[in-house]
Amino acid sequence: MTIGERIGFVTLATTDSYAAGALVLARSLRQTNTVAGLVCLVSSSISEGTRTRLESEFDEVVVVDVLNSNNDAMLTLLKRPELGVTLTKLHCWKLIQYSKMVFLDADTLVIQNIDDLFERDEISAVADCGWPSCFNSGVFVFKPSIDTFNDLIEFAKNEGSFDGGDQGLLNDFFSDWSTKSIDRILPFGYNVHAAATYAYVPAFRRFKDQVKVVHFLGSTKPWSSKNPPQGEFSQFWQLWWSLYESNSKQNSKNDSISQKTSS
């Protein structure tokens, strides 16, 4: 990135549970001394108290439409109610006050500084463990742009999503991800899928120092229970809880360097 360009991490929370994830994610990012701004997209359904807590951790909390019947263009999509949350994620492309951003799912935890991601181009992401010629949409580098946002919405309307979620949509939209450039295929360490079914334990141990982002994908999230599932990822589950229970005052956003770079 060039000096003076604004960079930021952005996540999304449409419920109070996912907001807990977003909160911990922000704390984990602060601990890595990131110089980027932190943005949380929320829906208006989030409680007032939750929103206040998010505001104390993030630089910006942006309320976005759930893209429902208010919007004529979305009427077609109402036949696909599961796409609601998906489309809400797409709002991140509208954050054009930033020149480059990294989207992180609210169920991710950052272990090591990942500011080097801002040197990558749209769209850079990690292979999905289920079908590695697709990328996992829990972590991706993108360039905010109203044009791209509109194209994405149009694409969603016309094509739908092959998996009913944002991942299917984004993979069909950015369909050359796996063939265009090696630089767009991020090392697995940037989005380590913490799901026991995927674990290749010897590789996990061999490349442990390369784990930068842990992604609690699947239906069991850290906020659902204090007891970690068995296996290699229990340590990260515990780390999630210790960050969740830590006092937010020590994570003052006023110390963040993001404001220095945002001028």
Added chain:
Amino acid sequence: MTIGERIGFVTLATTDSYAAGALVLARSLRQTNTVAGLVCLVSSSISEGTRTRLESEFDEVVVVDVLNSNNDAMLTLLKRPELGVTLTKLHCWKLIQYSKMVFLDADTLVIQNIDDLFERDEISAVADCGWPSCFNSGVFVFKPSIDTFNDLIEFAKNEGSFDGGDQGLLNDFFSDWSTKSIDRILPFGYNVHAAATYAYVPAFRRFKDQVKVVHFLGSTKPWSSKNPPQGEFSQFWQLWWSLYESNSKQNSKNDSISQKTSS
């Protein structure tokens, strides 16, 4: 490849059960009208009858020494102590009568012609679903070379294998696979991991026509039972059996597959 250069597919079978896999693999390759030669590496422990059957399906059957990683600790982690023998795979680099080859595990099944793989360079392979910055060593393009073979053996002796099998070794040896060139990262369709735990069903359905090689990795192999596991891959399991039972004069007789696998 250039006209006049020899190309070949090679697999490995150190037991009569894996030889059943190799047999079916050869038949599946013939069905795709490949122009490449078919080579099977075997250990001397393979029965005479099995070897004769392999000779009727492959262009060459080559007897090799069994190499073993002796890395019991790592194999226990993988819960697959039998995989030490997979280092025997390294012998394929000695087939210098071929200028370019594709190694295929004996538990793979070729669905569509894959001769285009011979246009790729060493080492080209598909991402492993467990840690996608590693490649899965069930399918890979390589260039036979005695120098490379010697380097691999030396490397194995000095460094061992982080997973106790060939995959760990080959990934450490060809450690720039995931960063060097996009052309070396083969589409997932060239090595679709048929393990229920890995399935991303919507992607499987979306990209079904791109499935070229199915890999029955894990501990449950087609030859272990005629009953396919539930799920998307049952059709390929059945295809495996129909190929196994085709031309049955050659392989039924008195030695049923269950007798072979129980030994």
